[in-house]
Structures are given as C-alpha cells and as structure tokens.
Amino acid sequence: MTAEHEQAPQSTRQPLLELKKVTKHFGGLAAVQDVDLAIYPQEIVSIIGPNGAGKTTVFNLITGIYLATSGEIIFEGQPLKKASPHQVVQRGLARTFQNIRLFNNMTVLENVLVGEHLRLKASILDAVFRPPWVKQEEEEARRRAIELLSFFGQHLVDRQDEYVINLSYADRRRVEIARALASEPKLLLLDEPTAGMNEAETMEAVHYIRRLRDELHLTILLIEHKLMVTMGISDRIAVLDYGRKIAEGLPDEIRRDERVITAYLGKAATADRQTWQVALRPQPEGEANNHHE
Amino acid sequence: MAMLVPSQILPQTGETRRLLLKWVIAFLVPVLVFTLVWSGEAILNAALLAIFFPGSFSIAAIAAGLFMLLFYGIITGLTGYLVAADSGRQSLLDLWISMFFFTVVPILLIYITANLFVGLAASVVVWAFYYYGRRLVRRFRPPAPLPPLPSLKVLDAEMRATLLTRARLGSFWFALSFSLIWLLVDLLFYFTGQYGQASLVFLVWILLRSVLLPVAGWLLGSLGGLVAIRHAVPANGNGSNGDRAGAPVSTRRLRLLSATRAREEARDLVPNDLPLRSTGARNFYLLLLLALLVFYPMIDPFLFGPGTDSRLDNYGNAGYYVILALGLNIVVGFAGLLDLGYVAFFVIGAYTWAMVGSPQLTVLTGIHINPDIWPWLFWPMLIVAALIAALWGVLLGAPTLRLRGDYLAIVTLGFGEIIPIVVQNLDKYTNGTNGLTGIYSPAFFGVHWNVSTSEPYYYLILVLIAIVLLANLRLRDSRIGRAWIAMREDEIAAAASGINLTRTKLLAFAAGAFFSGIAGAYYAAKLSTVTSGNFSFSDSVIYLAMVVLGGLGSIPGVVVGALAVYAVNVLVLPQLDALGNDPSSIIYPIYTHILQVIPNFSFSNIRNLIFGIILVVLMIFRPEGLIPSTRRRHELHHTEAEGVEITSLDTPPGAPGFESEMRVE
Ligand SMILES: Nc1ncnc2c1ncn2[C@@H]1O[C@H](COP(=O)(O)OP(=O)(O)O)[C@@H](O)[C@H]1O
Ligand SMILES: [Mg+2]
Numbered sequence: 001m002t003a004e005h006e007q008a009p010q011s012t013r014q015p016l017l018e019l020k021k022v023t024k025h026f027g028g029l030a031a032v033q034d035v036d037l038a039i040y041p042q043e044i045v046s047i048i049g050p051n052g053a054g055k056t057t058v059f060n061l062i063t064g065i066y067l068a069t070s071g072e073i074i075f076e077g078q079p080l081k082k083a084s085p086h087q088v089v090q091r092g093l094a095r096t097f098q099n100i101r102l103f104n105n106m107t108v109l110e111n112v113l114v115g116e117h118l119r120l121k122a123s124i125l126d127a128v129f130r131p132p133w134v135k136q137e138e139e140e141a142r143r144r145a146i147e148l149l150s151f152f153g154q155h156l157v158d159r160q161d162e163y164v165i166n167l168s169y170a171d172r173r174r175v176e177i178a179r180a181l182a183s184e185p186k187l188l189l190l191d192e193p194t195a196g197m198n199e200a201e202t203m204e205a206v207h208y209i210r211r212l213r214d215e216l217h218l219t220i221l222l223i224e225h226k227l228m229v230t231m232g233i234s235d236r237i238a239v240l241d242y243g244r245k246i247a248e249g250l251p252d253e254i255r256r257d258e259r260v261i262t263a264y265l266g267k268a269a270t271a272d273r274q275t276w277q278v279a280l281r282p283q284p285e286g287e288a289n290n291h292h293e
Numbered sequence: 294m295a296m297l298v299p300s301q302i303l304p305q306t307g308e309t310r311r312l313l314l315k316w317v318i319a320f321l322v323p324v325l326v327f328t329l330v331w332s333g334e335a336i337l338n339a340a341l342l343a344i345f346f347p348g349s350f351s352i353a354a355i356a357a358g359l360f361m362l363l364f365y366g367i368i369t370g371l372t373g374y375l376v377a378a379d380s381g382r383q384s385l386l387d388l389w390i391s392m393f394f395f396t397v398v399p400i401l402l403i404y405i406t407a408n409l410f411v412g413l414a415a416s417v418v419v420w421a422f423y424y425y426g427r428r429l430v431r432r433f434r435p436p437a438p439l440p441p442l443p444s445l446k447v448l449d450a451e452m453r454a455t456l457l458t459r460a461r462l463g464s465f466w467f468a469l470s471f472s473l474i475w476l477l478v479d480l481l482f483y484f485t486g487q488y489g490q491a492s493l494v495f496l497v498w499i500l501l502r503s504v505l506l507p508v509a510g511w512l513l514g515s516l517g518g519l520v521a522i523r524h525a526v527p528a529n530g531n532g533s534n535g536d537r538a539g540a541p542v543s544t545r546r547l548r549l550l551s552a553t554r555a556r557e558e559a560r561d562l563v564p565n566d567l568p569l570r571s572t573g574a575r576n577f578y579l580l581l582l583l584a585l586l587v588f589y590p591m592i593d594p595f596l597f598g599p600g601t602d603s604r605l606d607n608y609g610n611a612g613y614y615v616i617l618a619l620g621l622n623i624v625v626g627f628a629g630l631l632d633l634g635y636v637a638f639f640v641i642g643a644y645t646w647a648m649v650g651s652p653q654l655t656v657l658t659g660i661h662i663n664p665d666i667w668p669w670l671f672w673p674m675l676i677v678a679a680l681i682a683a684l685w686g687v688l689l690g691a692p693t694l695r696l697r698g699d700y701l702a703i704v705t706l707g708f709g710e711i712i713p714i715v716v717q718n719l720d721k722y723t724n725g726t727n728g729l730t731g732i733y734s735p736a737f738f739g740v741h742w743n744v745s746t747s748e749p750y751y752y753l754i755l756v757l758i759a760i761v762l763l764a765n766l767r768l769r770d771s772r773i774g775r776a777w778i779a780m781r782e783d784e785i786a787a788a789a790s791g792i793n794l795t796r797t798k799l800l801a802f803a804a805g806a807f808f809s810g811i812a813g814a815y816y817a818a819k820l821s822t823v824t825s826g827n828f829s830f831s832d833s834v835i836y837l838a839m840v841v842l843g844g845l846g847s848i849p850g851v852v853v854g855a856l857a858v859y860a861v862n863v864l865v866l867p868q869l870d871a872l873g874n875d876p877s878s879i880i881y882p883i884y885t886h887i888l889q890v891i892p893n894f895s896f897s898n899i900r901n902l903i904f905g906i907i908l909v910v911l912m913i914f915r916p917e918g919l920i921p922s923t924r925r926r927h928e929l930h931h932t933e934a935e936g937v938e939i940t941s942l943d944t945p946p947g948a949p950g951f952e953s954e955m956r957v958e
Binding site for chain 2: 064082083086090094103105110113114134161163180191
C-alpha cells in the first residue's frame with residue numbers, strides 16, 4: 001500500500017507527540033479507547049469522526065484537562081505524565097476550544113497578553129517595583145501581541161482595544177489562535193477552528209492554518225469536520241468512531257476507506273462521492289451546540 | 294503694547310465666546326461661593342496676617358494660604374483646558390445645572406452643616422433627587438442621541454494654535470471676572486466699614502491681587518492649552534503600530550471600536566463632548582486632590598472651626614479601611630475569590646505590632662525595651678507584620694484552593710471567626726480578652742508622636758495609602774494582574790493559557806493579606822490597644838460591603854466605597870443621633886416621634902439595616918458599584934452574551950474527577 005511507503009521515512013524520525021493506547025472512561029462510557037497516534041514535526045494531522053466520537057476528549061487528555069484512565073502521552077520523547085494544563089503549555093503545546101473560550105471581558109490585546117503569561121518573567125515583586133527590565137518586558141510583550149494579531153491581518157490589530165465579545169465569530173476564533181500562539185508552542189491543537197464560519201471565512205481559515213505551519217513552522221493537530229478543510233490541508237487523517245481509531249492515512253485513502261464510510265453512513269451507503277462529502281460535514285454548528293447545552 | 298493686548302484678549306469667533314461664557318460662569322459661581330461665603334478669603338487673610346504681623350505668625354496659616362493659591366491656580370488652569378477641550382456639544386444650561394448640583398450644593402451643605410461627611414451625605418441625597426428629576430425630564434424630552442465620535446478629527450498646526458489661544462482666553466477671562474467681582478465685594482465691605490480697621494496691607498493686597506490674577510490667568514491658560522494639545526489627535530497620528538501607552542489612539546482604531554468602547558477611549562481625546570470627564574481634566578483633579586490632602590490639616594480649622602484633632606483622628610481611621618478595601622479588592626475584585634474572613638489578616642497584622650511594640654514583649658521574652666528607641670522598630674515591623682499576614686494568607690488559602698463561590702465563602706468565614714478566637718485563647722501571649730495595651734506609636738525625625746497626636750497618623754496613613762494604591766495599580770496592569778482577571782473570567786481557558794491556577798490564587802490571597810497586615814499594624818499603633826473582642830465577622834462583611842459598593846475590581850471605586858462606608862458607619866449615623874437628641878435641630882421632632890413608637894431607637898442601632906438597604910438599592914440600580922471598572926460595567930451590561938458557561942469549579946482542571954465537574958469542549 002502507498003501508505004506504508006509514505007510513512008516509512010517518518011518512522012525514522014522521532015514523533016513530536018505520541019499517543020500510546022490512550023483510554024478514557026467516563027463512568028461506564030469509554031469515550032476514548034486504546035488510541036494510538038503519532039504526529040511528526042511540521043505535520044498537519046486531522047482527527048475526524050462523528051459527533052461524540054471522542055475527538056475533543058483526546059484534546060482534553062493531551063492538554064492535561066482530563067486525566068487519562070490508561071495509556072501514555074509522550075511529547076518530544078518525554079511522557080506528559082499527569083502534567084496539569086499550565087505545565088503542558090510550558091512544554092510547548094497550546095490549544096483552542098471548540099466552543100471558543102476567550103476572556104470575554106478583556107480586550108483583544110489583553111487576551112493575547114494572557115497567552116504570553118509563561119513567556120514573561122515578572123514576579124509579583126517585580127510587578128510592584130517595576131524595574132526598567134519589567135517595563136521593557138511589558139512593552140516587548142505588547143509589541144509581540146500586536147505582531148501575533150497582525151498574522152491575521154491589520155484588521156485585528158486595529159481592534160486590539162475592543163472587548164472580544166464585540167467581535168465577530170470568525171475574529172474570535174482568530175484571537176483564540178493568537179492567544180495560543182502567544183505561548184510560543186511547538187504543537188498547536190485546534191478544535192474545530194472553522195466551526196460556525198461561512199464559506200469565505202472557512203477558506204481564509206484554511207489559508208492561515210497552512211501559513212501557521214509554513215511560516216511559523218508549527219506542528220498542527222486539528223479536529224475538523226468540513227471535508228473541504230480536512231482533505232485540503234491535512235498531511236494525514238485519523239478517524240475516530242465510538243472512541244476508537246478506525247482508520248489513519250492520507251486524505252485520499254481515508255476518502256476511500258470502507259470502515260470510514262461505514263462509520264459515517266452505515267452499511268447501506270455507496271461510495272458515492274457526493275453523498276460522502278455531505279456526510280462528512282457535520283450538522284450545522286448551532287445544532288451541535290444546542291444538543292450539548 | 295496697549296493696542297495689542299485688547300485684540301488678543303477678545304474672543305474672535307462666536308463659538309469661542311459661547312465656550313467662554315459657558316465655562317467661566319460654570320466655575321465662577323462655585324469659586325465665588327467658596328471664596329466669599331465659606332472660607333476662601335478668610336484663609337488668605339489669615340495667611341497675610343501671619344506673614345505681615347509678627348504677632349500672629351503661624352506656619353499653618355501660611356501653608357493654608359499657599360494651598361489657596363494652588364487651588365485658584367489649578368481651577369484657573371482647568372478652566373482654560375476645558376474651554377480648549379470642549380467640543381461644544383453639551384448645552385450651556387445643562388452644564389450650569391450640573392455644575393450647580395455637583396459643586397455649589399455640596400459646598401453650601403458642608404458649610405451649613407459644618408461637617409464634611411454629613412454635608413456630603415446630604416449632598417448625596419440631593420444628587421439622588423437630581424438624578425431622578427433629570428430622568429423624568431429626559432423621559433418627556435429625550436435628548437438626541439450623540440453619535441459615538443462626532444467630533445473626532447486630526448488637528449493640524451493651525452488648529453492647535455487655536456486651542457492654545459482659546460485656553461488662554463478661558464483662563465484669562467475666568468481670572469479677570471473673578472478678580473473684578475472679588476474686588477467689588479471687598480471694596481463694598483471696606484467702604485461699609487465691615488472690615489473694621491483694615492490696614493493698608495489689605496488694601497494693597499486687594500489691589501495687587503486684582504491686577505495679578507488676570508496676568509496669572511493668562512499664563513495658566515497656556516498651561517491648560519498645552520494639556521489640551523497633548524490629548525489632541527496628532528496630525529500624523531494614524532499609525533496604529535507601536536502606539537505608545539498614553540499616546541492618543543489613532544482615529545482609525547477609534548472608529549473601529551464598538552460604540553461604548555470608543556466613548557471610553559475618546560475620553561483621552563480633545564475635543565471632547567464631556568470634557569469634565571476627560572483624561573486631561575482628570576490630571577487637574579488629581580493635582581487638586583493631592584494638594585488638598587497634603588495641606589488638609591492646615592486648612593481644616595478654617596473650614597470647620599475647632600475640633601481639627603478629632604476630625605484628623607477620624608480620617609486616620611478611615612484611612613486603614615481604604616487599605617483594607619484595596620487589599621480585599623485583589624482577592625474578590627480581581628481574582629474573583631469570595632473571601633468572608635478577611636478580618637483574620639487584619640487581626641494578625643495588629644497583633645504582630647501589638648506583641649512586639651509594647652511592654653508585652655518584655656513580659657514574654659524578658660528583653661528590656663528602651664522606650665526611646667523601640668518605636669523606631671515600627672517601620673521594619675510594618676513590613677514584617679504584612680509578611681506574616683501574607684504567609685497566613687497562603688496557609689489559610691491553601692486548603693480552600695479547590696473551593697469556589699459559596700463553599701469558599703463559608704470556609705473563609707470560618708477562618709475569620711477562628712483567628713480572633715484563637716488569639717483570644719492564647720492568653721499567655723496575647724493577654725486574652727483583656728487585650729494588649731501601651732502599644733507604642735511609631736517614631737519619626739522631628740515628630741512628637743503619641744496616641745493623642747492625630748496629625749502624624751494622618752500623614753502616615755496618607756503615605757501608606759499612596760504606596761498601597763501605587764502597588765495595586767501596578768499589580769493590576771501587570772502579568773500577575775492579568776492572570777488574576779483571566780482566572781476570574783474562565784479558569785479553564787486561563788489554565789490552558791499557561792496560568793498556574795494554584796499559584797495565582799495563592800498569590801491573590803497573599804497579596805490581599807499583605808495589605809491587610811499593613812492596615813493591622815497601623816491600627817495597633819494608632820489605637821495603642823488591641824482587644825480580640827474588637828474583631829468579628831461583621832467587620833469582614835463591612836469590608837466586603839466597601840468593595841462591592843465601590844465597584845468590584847475598580848481601584849478608585851473601592852477607595853470611594855471604603856470612605857463612604859466608613860463615613861456612614863462611624864460619622865454620619867452617630868452624628869444623626871446627636872442631631873436627633875438636639876432640640877434645636879430639624880430632625881428632632883421626627884426623632885422624638887420615632888422614639889415614642891420604638892423605644893431605644895437610634896440610627897446607630899439600625900446600622901446593619903441601613904447598610905442592607907443601601908446595598909440592595911445599589912444592586913438594583915447600579916449593580917456595578919459607584920465607580921465601576923470599565924471591565925465590570927461592560928460585563929454587567931452584556932449578561933445576554935453567549936459563549937461557554939463558566940460555572941464555579943470545585944476541582945481544578947487536570948485533577949482526578951475533574952470531568953465530573955465540567956465538560957470541556
Ligand atoms: N466530562 C464528561 N463527562 C461525561 N461524559 C463526557 C464528558 N466529556 C465528554 N463526554 C462524552 O464522551 C463522548 C465523546 O465526547 P467528545 O470528545 O466531546 O466528542 P467529539 O468527538 O464530538 O468532540 C461523548 O459521548 C460525550 O458525551
Ligand atoms: Mg468536540
């Protein structure tokens with residue numbers, strides 16, 4: 001198979017992030033089961049799967065928000081054992097949330113500055129006495145925050161003093177990414193970064209996600225429903241269903257994979273491409289959210 | 294020269310004339326009322342007496358006179374600034390009416406009641422009616438809504454020159470009219486013989502003053518104009534990259550800000566729709582406030598007559614409430630941790646100095662204390678007391694880390710109860726219910742300092758407040774302050790942004806307790822006695838009321854909140870009782886009537902009821918507090934905003950069992 005050929009050179013390198021038989025039970029429910037996954041430096045890897053498949057749970061396990069029931073998560077060769085969320089950030093992983101979690105009553109700039117928290121050194125005493133180096137650090141932090149915002153174009157820079165709650169949905173997603181970038185991560189985890197966006201905004205998101213890798217040399221793990229996005233930018237795709245990884249491979253392989261089609265469409269489905277694409281698209285974001293809340 | 298001056302001092306355009314009229318009258322009335330009706334002139338005369346008549350030499354009077362000069366100078370400069378900074382959109386009448394209510398009314402009420410706090414409290418009542426009336430009027434004649442940034446424009450060199458000229462004219466005309474009216478009144482008094490045997494010195498002074506004032510006005514106007522120009526959008530001010538903090542925001546960025554936000558930011562700009570609230574004007578207020586605070590002990594006798602010492606004593610007490618409120622604001626306002634046991638740290642701070650700075654130390658350790666040197670120890674012990682309190686803040690905070698909201702409140706409440714009881718029961722060290730007495734006052738170069746001198750304490754607390762205030766402002770705008778606020782907003786997002794929740798919470802507890810410790814040490818030194826029975830849960834509630842009333846998270850807000858609560862609690866209620874028992878007062882009939890129905894009635898007895906009512910009314914009409922932080926005002930007006938639910942967490946993210954607490958998506 002072609003997949004073997006493609007992956008052969010990678011296995012000689014060390015994966016940036018590696019999941020080994022990661023399992024998470026919520027009471028009786030196995031939300032994630034024996035998931036293995038390896039992400040190599042400067043790859044864009046997508047996780048897809050129906051709603052409730054356990055994708056977000058995988059993110060929560062990686063970023064230390066939930067504790068895994070069993071299994072191992074290894075980052076740069078070192079296990080992320082029971083690291084709490086801020087320690088995970090310190091190791092070089094940053095994430096965004098499916099339901100955007102910004103600090104709504106802080107401005108755009110302040111949100112990004114919070115993301116720089118770990119980079120800045122000022123202790124509580126330094127903050128009170130504010131020696132010259134702290135002043136410099138603050139100025140530098142602001143400059144950097146603005147630089148990060150300008151990654152998404154001048155228009156967020158101009159809105160730096162706006163409270164995030166007054167921004168459009170798409171802009172909020174961008175600010176959340178900027179906040180994640182502010183911690184200078186090596187691996188960026190994006191949970192449905194185009195959810196709730198229209199066609200044009202989605203296209204733009206695809207564009208800047210690719211730029212994140214090409215210009216900032218980031219490795220990206222992505223949860224994404226929209227076929228247009230996943231197929232377009234992923235180097236590899238992993239498919240989750242009922243907490244298990246049922247397939248992994250190149251976008252083209254996934255598109256043709258029997259198990260994946262079954263997972264999405266049930267046995268009766270044909271491999272008709274048209275139906276497929278519709279099916280791979282989730283229900284509209286609004287509905288998905290209402291369902292949970 | 295003679296031909297030149299008139300053309301320069303005459304306003305050229307109709308608009309300038311209107312602005313001059315508007316602001317000169319707005320300030321002339323209160324300043325004249327203060328000068329002629331109350332004590333402005335009296336203070337200056339006393340200063341003159343002190344200078345020219347060696348028999349009545351007094352440094353205090355001279356200092357008071359100096360303050361008056363500062364006062365007139367600042368007001369004159371401010372008038373100039375306002376004329377320059379005004380966009381002219383607020384109507385004349387509107388401004389005059391509100392100036393009347395917010396300056397003339399309190400001046401007169403304070404003068405009549407001869408009591409700062411009672412006068413202010415009465416003013417608050419008048420203001421409430423004024424607001425109510427204004428609302429009624431607006432309901433029938435709603436004012437046209439102002440577009441958010443109607444007059445935002447880049448000023449070129451020519452317009453700047455115009456601003457400067459206007460400011461000069463404003464100050465000049467204000468000073469000129471003021472000096473003329475003052476002159477007329479004084480001459481009238483002189484010729485009707487009401488000055489008695491006024492000496493030549495006074496006549497010379499009156500004439501000199503009348504000439505000097507307009508000249509000073511012209512010069513001060515330039516100052517006001519410079520301040521205005523500093524806040525004008527510069528001609529090349531549209532670069533949005535690398536904006537310096539404090540530099541005016543670029544017009545483009547302002548246009549993109551939402552309406553509310555733009556209005557806030559535009560305060561920094563000239564011309565301004567509400568120049569009285571602009572940043573430039575705020576500089577003048579701060580200067581005035583600073584001068585007032587520093588010179589206060591000297592001018593107090595002129596303002597309120599005898600009894601300065603006891604008044605200063607009261608302010609010295611009010612001061613430590615301010616520090617307590619600022620400290621608690623870090624915990625509750627910034628970090629969002631509801632602490633109902635804040636009094637504990639105050640007790641710890643107080644007992645630290647009480648045990649070290651009193652004969653009790655000899656009792657405990659056998660060390661002989663030299664009472665001349667020992668008081669100097671107050672200064673290092675102030676820090677030590679604060680550090681010990683901070684340590685206890687961490688120790689008591691640690692077990693509560695996993696608690697939030699109601700649970701946290703209950704546990705901290707417990708600590709607030711336990712600490713005074715523990716202190717009481719350690720009677721071997723703390724002398725139990727009898728408390729500790731004979732605690733030393735601090736010592737300082739050239740200051741005669743003991744329990745009965747209130748002036749040194751006044752200045753001490755002023756300095757302490759200034760330091761604590763500065764520390765709070767810096768903390769708020771630092772990496773740590775942002776972490777506190779982020780944590781309050783959304784713990785999960787904060788943790789995922791790299792904030793160590795445990796550490797950040799403990800830092801908040803420690804910082805809050807630190808300031809409480811400072812207040813405690815000051816309290817012990819000032820009172821010279823501490824008794825464990827003096828501290829109780831109701832104190833913690835009072836502190837919380839100060840923070841909530843002033844505006845959670847708002848530094849100026851909690852300062853005002855603390856002063857207001859202290860004033861109502863300690864000054865206004867007893868004063869009302871005193872008035873009620875005084876047959877000549879206006880409330881005497883009502884008071885006696887109530888006493889017939891409810892024996893034992895006194896305002897002090899229903900103190901908690903009054904606080905309850907004030908808080909409830911405030912929460913209904915102004916839940917964000919008296920002077921809210923912009924953030925919080927914003928938050929309370931966006932309650933419908935969607936987004937993730939942010940419930941209180943009892944388990945930190947990443948801990949076992951966190952998932953049953955909250956589902957993160
Ligand atoms: N904190 C939790 N407690 C209980 N069940 C949970 C929790 N979080 C997720 N689940 C369940 O785990 C499954 C996977 O959820 P999730 O990872 O959010 O799916 P998705 O793939 O849509 O992101 C779902 O059935 C969900 O109900
Ligand atoms: Mg999900």
